[in-house]
Amino acid sequence: MADLPALLRAELGDVVVTDPAALEAARSDYSGQRSDSAPLAIVEARTVADVQTALRFAHAHRLPVVPRGAGAGLTGGAMASAAQLVVSTSRLSSIVEINAADQLAVVQAGVLNADLGRAVEPHGLFFAPDPASREISTIGGNIATNAGGLLCAKYGVTREAVLGLTVVLADGSLLELGHRTVKGVTGLDLTALMIGSEGTLGIVVEATVRLLPLPTGDPxxxxxxxxxxxxxxxxxxxxxxxxxxxxxxxxxxxxxxxxxxxxxxxxxxxxxxxxxxxxxxxxxxxxxxxxxxxxxxxxxxxxxxxxxxxxxxxxxxxxxxxxxxxxxxxxxxxxxxxxxxxxxxxxxxxxxxxxxxxxxxxxxxxxxxxxxxxxxxxxxxxxxxxxxxxxxxxxxxxxxxLGGTLTGEHGVGTLKRRWLEEELGTPQLDLQRRIKEVFDPLGIMNPGKVF
Amino acid sequence: MADLPALLRAELGDVVVTDPAALEAARSDYSGQRSDSAPLAIVEARTVADVQTALRFAHAHRLPVVPRGAGAGLTGGAMASAAQLVVSTSRLSSIVEINAADQLAVVQAGVLNADLGRAVEPHGLFFAPDPASREISTIGGNIATNAGGLLCAKYGVTREAVLGLTVVLADGSLLELGHRTVKGVTGLDLTALMIGSEGTLGIVVEATVRLLPLPTGDPxxxxxxxxxxxxxxxxxxxxxxxxxxxxxxxxxxxxxxxxxxxxxxxxxxxxxxxxxxxxxxxxxxxxxxxxxxxxxxxxxxxxxxxxxxxxxxxxxxxxxxxxxxxxxxxxxxxxxxxxxxxxxxxxxxxxxxxxxxxxxxxxxxxxxxxxxxxxxxxxxxxxxxxxxxxxxxxxxxxxxxLGGTLTGEHGVGTLKRRWLEEELGTPQLDLQRRIKEVFDPLGIMNPGKVF
The missing domain is CATH 3.40.462.40 (FAD-linked oxidase, cap domain/gating helix)
Known part of the structure; x- marks a missing residue:
């Protein structure tokens, strides 16, 4: 078998990490679970191009890819194991734009939720999704799980706060979804499809998010x-x-x-x-x-x-x-x-x-x-x-x-996969799997998660 | 060629309409456009089973299907022409449930937007999407186009107001999507994918919609x-x-x-x-x-x-x-x-x-x-x-x-199809087409619309 990490390092240099401690850390997240073995390598992407190169490489070698942000997930969605390549977006941490007039921000996937909040507060604005993990979880991770938080009953979950996405697909190609506008209905809503898809359809590298005016007065x-x-x-x-x-x-x-x-x-x-x-x-x-x-x-x-x-x-x-x-x-x-x-x-x-x-x-x-x-x-x-x-x-x-659901805001990951079919029914689950195949025909995106 | 309307009438009876005036009316909508010929027949569905039967029949005969509500659309999405079967949900007009405690309603697709508003007002609630057509447009049509209206800057568009959907797929099978809960992230968000899909993925027959408390005091x-x-x-x-x-x-x-x-x-x-x-x-x-x-x-x-x-x-x-x-x-x-x-x-x-x-x-x-x-x-x-x-x-x-989009709330239909690729780009449009194929492998759902 070829030394894949070495081959990938020849393309990407030092962003390919094989340090045993780092590989060990990628076996788990905040779910309390741990995979049975450490992954092959981690790409600590510094640029969108790094993510594209990593996925083109994985695609060519049919290497399973586990997208990872801060590893703050609660269902094992970012856990990686043997013969898998972790692609981390946690160093893609630039706030690209804060546009107060349009009440939106453009952020890379690795920006921490709370950091975005602090950056937009001087403009009198806030980013509504506020998972309990906001100090340690990334916007990319929030999008992957359609995260909620304390404020969503009034202000909505992550889906309501995302206008557009830049996504790297399984073959390394780049896709721009959605709008900078607050409304838009040009064809199928792939932005919404991507939100909550837990890294099974592609890797979100950038997001245009909606901001709301901070409420006036004291609560x-x-x-x-x-x-x-x-x-x-x-x-x-x-x-x-x-x-x-x-x-x-x-x-x-x-x-x-x-x-x-x-x-x-x-x-x-x-x-x-x-x-x-x-x-x-x-x-x-x-x-x-x-x-x-x-x-x-x-x-x-x-x-x-x-x-x-x-x-x-x-x-x-x-x-x-x-x-x-x-x-x-x-x-x-x-x-x-x-x-x-x-x-x-x-x-x-x-x-x-x-x-x-x-x-x-x-x-x-x-x-x-x-x-x-x-x-x-x-x-x-x-x-x-x-x-x-x-x-x-x-x-x-x-x-x-009681008319309820398996997961409100954490996602399915590995922890809740066992019950997914019971909630969705076989026909819907089949349909979801076939949609995943459209995005990821080789099945390399976060295998064993959700589906 | 078989007399398809007669064959269908043998299964469905009088809900199969071939009256020339009705067929003529189905050539147009509020877009001001008109198709070049009248459709084969109209199924004026009285039950969800009628819709399923019609689609099973169309599927078996590879007959193109045009879903239609009140025909109040502005882009030609509900226009039908020769050798097409119109499936109308406008008689599916029951408000199945108003649940004030959970602030939701379950409605059939043919309920008029304004009728729902009047029905929930005594409960101190309102349905936020308020297209200018609200007196004549159906909830099903609003969902098909992700309709907006005057109130969406503050209260969101149709997508934000829909919790779950019942959909008849191209082969006549029934699919339940979404939740009665205000949050949920079990797998891919097919509810959101369906909203704004303009009848190209299936026919929405019922929706669980979110209601909001009426604002207090006078505006x-x-x-x-x-x-x-x-x-x-x-x-x-x-x-x-x-x-x-x-x-x-x-x-x-x-x-x-x-x-x-x-x-x-x-x-x-x-x-x-x-x-x-x-x-x-x-x-x-x-x-x-x-x-x-x-x-x-x-x-x-x-x-x-x-x-x-x-x-x-x-x-x-x-x-x-x-x-x-x-x-x-x-x-x-x-x-x-x-x-x-x-x-x-x-x-x-x-x-x-x-x-x-x-x-x-x-x-x-x-x-x-x-x-x-x-x-x-x-x-x-x-x-x-x-x-x-x-x-x-x-x-x-x-x-x-200026960073904008082709359509904020009316959809693409036939009128805006010519510009769709220019906005989405070829890779995204291809991806959308392949997702449509998952739902509708024979391509019978609203052909010539959007894509």
């Missing part, structure tokens, strides 16, 4: 404490039903709350305390919060409210510390179920029932404003135990029975 | 009069740049304004008067309108302002009368260019230049809040004269040179 934030998770979920449903539109509405169940408090060295919360955080922004923030306050109290919550932005951010920081708090407890299988918003109380009740049935603790947080739950299954060791898979399967089926 | 509406269209366009850009978010911002140029006034029997506007209508909604409507008022006056406009909802609606009614006013003048080729918002002044200047170069009048309105312009080319007779095509081509190329 109003409520922290409501319940003693019953179903009551807390019902309260979030009541707030939606009252046609309020919180910018963020986050539920933290008792197990999650006590784990976070421990992790952050905060005082231990009262036993069985469940927290619902609700933040309103814009001109009606105070008035909306007042209405929500009355609803929450009516439903039995202890509620604290602030119209101070920093104090509100401190309240939300509790939620943002969830993933680190879980990671500190062992290996974690993070679910990402979404249900219709009114089904949130039924779904949290199901989680409790599955906890009891399996004798497990399943700390759970939810983006309650859009019915997206993250139950966390904790275990020890490198391999997910069969029982944990079984409980996860039960959770997924409960969500499906 | 504030401004009617600003300029004497220079470039100044009016610059004012709309200034309002966006001030990070205001109008619910609607509509520009009506002098030729359009005088035609509308004539059509509505309103007093003749002053010569060269250009109107910019700006409406704000929600809690900050009055305050936002105050800021906009100052900007507009600073830029030299005469401005009237109202915080009365009915008076505001009367102001917008002028804009909504544009298409009828044009249709009353003769045959119309309606362009649908979109440019980055800051390029709107440059684009209207280009339109003036092209008017002069060709010695034509090109009445123009624009959804100024999202840079989407509708220049109208008026001519006489059934066939678009070569000179009109040439002027339209110049308009398109001017938009493209």
């Amino acid at each position: 109003a934030t409520l922290s409501a404490t319940f003693v019953d998770v179903v009551a807390a979920a019902a309260a979030s449903t009541a707030i939606t039903a009252a046609r309020l539109r919180p910018a963020a509405m986050e539920l933290i169940d008792a197990r999650a709350l006590s784990a976070i408090h421990e992790h952050l060295d905060l005082p231990t919360p009262a036993a069985e305390s469940v927290q619902l955080l609700v933040q309103f922004d814009g001109a009606s923030a105070g008035a909306d919060a007042g209405v929500a306050l009355a609803i929450l109290r009516e439903l039995g919550a202890q509620v604290a409210m602030t119209v101070d932005a920093e104090e509100g951010e401190r309240m939300l920081a509790v939620r943002r510390a969830f993933h680190p708090a879980m990671a500190a407890r062992g290996s974690v299988l993070i679910e990402d179920l979404a249900v219709p918003r009114s089904a949130l109380p039924a779904m949290v009740a199901q989680i409790r029932a599955i906890e009891e049935r399996f004798g497990l603790e399943i700390p759970t947080v939810a983006h309650a404003g859009d019915g997206n739950l993250h139950p966390n299954l904790i275990y020890t060791g490198d391999t997910v135990p069969a029982e944990i898979w079984e409980a996860a399967g039960e959770l997924f089926r409960a969500a499906l029975a | 504030a509406t401004l009617s600003a009069t300029f004497v220079d269209v470039v100044a009016a366009a610059a004012a709309s850009t200034a309002i966006t740049a001030a990070r205001l978010r109008p619910a609607a911002m509509e520009l009506i140029d002098a030729r359009a304004l005088s035609a509308i006034h004539e059509h509505l029997d309103l007093p003749t506007p002053a010569a060269e008067s250009v109107q910019l209508l700006v409406q704000f909604d929600g809690a900050s409507a009055g305050a936002d309108a105050g800021v906009a008022l100052a900007i507009l006056r600073e830029l030299g406009a005469q401005v009237a302002m109202t915080v009365d909802a009915e008076e505001g609606e009367r102001m917008l009614a002028v804009r909504r009368a544009f298409h009828p006013a044009m249709a009353a003048r003769g045959s119309v080729l309606i362009e649908d260019l979109a440019v980055p918002r800051s390029a709107l002044p440059a684009m209207v200047a280009q339109i003036r230049a092209i008017e002069e170069r060709f010695g034509l009048e090109i009445p123009t309105v624009a959804h100024a809040g999202d840079g989407n312009l509708h220049p109208n080319l008026i001519y006489t007779g059934d066939t678009v004269p070569a000179e009109i095509w040439e002027a339209a081509g110049e308009l398109f190329r001017a938009a493209l040179a």
Whole structure:
């Protein structure tokens, strides 16, 4: 067998990395999973041309390619193994353009979500998708998984924030998709098709993203404490039903709350305390919060409210510390179920029932404003135990029975592939596979992921 | 040759229509175009099963199928000609479910946009896409073209309002796409791919659509009069740049304004008067309108302002009368260019230049809040004269040179096919064609449209 890394280095030079530590790191991501072996090499692309050269090479040698950003994914989508070539876009980290008049930015795929936010803030603008990983995850990774975050109930997910993409296809060719305009319907919407495709159709190297005006005034934030998770979920449903539109509405169940408090060295919360955080922004923030306050109290919550932005951010920081708090407890299988918003109380009740049935603790947080739950299954060791898979399967089926879906914002990767057909059905899955073949006839793009 | 309509009638009964007047009507839509001959038959589907039967039949006989809703399209996408079978979804007009708690509705494809709006209003909700045709166009047609309207700068286009679809594929099989949840990323986003595909991939028979809470309070509406269209366009850009978010911002140029006034029997506007209508909604409507008022006056406009909802609606009614006013003048080729918002002044200047170069009048309105312009080319007779095509081509190329696109919200149909490759480039167009082949290997779905 030819020494492929050496051949590729002859074309690309030092951006081809074969350092064992780097190869070892590419075996895993934030899913807690690890592939069974290290990849062949990593291309740390510095230019779009590097990505094109790497894919032309891979195509010629039928070498499987694993696209990778910061490796912050939660489902194993960027995990690489033996005889695979990792193409990393994390060094493609230029903000090419910030256009305040058109409220858009052009960014390379490796720009960190939070860095973009900080760059556009002086223009009075923000980039709406705000995954909990925003300090460490790239825009390219956000696009690969159609990432959400705390603000999507009001401001939409990544798909709503992307106007156009530059993509390198499996054969190394470059494709420009979409527009700099906010509207456009010239043929099939391949931009939307690419978003959430988890590196199976090509590698996003650049994106034109939509920015929104920062809301005026300070947000109003409520922290409501319940003693019953179903009551807390019902309260979030009541707030939606009252046609309020919180910018963020986050539920933290008792197990999650006590784990976070421990992790952050905060005082231990009262036993069985469940927290619902609700933040309103814009001109009606105070008035909306007042209405929500009355609803929450009516439903039995202890509620604290602030119209101070920093104090509100401190309240939300509790939620943002969830993933680190879980990671500190062992290996974690993070679910990402979404249900219709009114089904949130039924779904949290199901989680409790599955906890009891399996004798497990399943700390759970939810983006309650859009019915997206993250139950966390904790275990020890490198391999997910069969029982944990079984409980996860039960959770997924409960969500499906409530009209829900397997993944709201993390994607399928390797972790959720086993359930994909159950949700999509065989005909749709076949159709999706055939569309993938149009983009990638040799099947070299992120094989074993999603499909 | 077999008597295909008779064979199909044997399967479907009276929903197979061969009445000459009905066949004649199916030759055209609101594009002002007409196909060169009448189709074979029309299936006026009463059930989803009717659509499936029709497509199974067409598939077996390799009979081209033209999906049709209300025939309100503006680009010829629903026009049918000889040896084609029209499958109409306009009788599939049930609102299946309105779910206020989940802020969604399930509707059949033939439901009229405005009927859905009226049905959900008592729940305090609205369906955001509001094409000027909303009283006569169907949700299915809106989905086929990814329709926009007056409200999309703030509330998004049809793509942002659709959660899931039921689609009949070319072989008659039924496909369920998407979710009842507001988030979901299980595999490729085929729902988004279907939206704007103009009947080339399958026939949408049902949709789960997202509803939004009606804004509270009365809107504030401004009617600003300029004497220079470039100044009016610059004012709309200034309002966006001030990070205001109008619910609607509509520009009506002098030729359009005088035609509308004539059509509505309103007093003749002053010569060269250009109107910019700006409406704000929600809690900050009055305050936002105050800021906009100052900007507009600073830029030299005469401005009237109202915080009365009915008076505001009367102001917008002028804009909504544009298409009828044009249709009353003769045959119309309606362009649908979109440019980055800051390029709107440059684009209207280009339109003036092209008017002069060709010695034509090109009445123009624009959804100024999202840079989407509708220049109208008026001519006489059934066939678009070569000179009109040439002027339209110049308009398109001017938009493209400004970073714009061929069509913001009307789609490609037959009218804009000639320019599609120029915008997309050959590689993307090839990719789109191959994706179409996955859905429709025999090429029977709406042949000659888009591609």
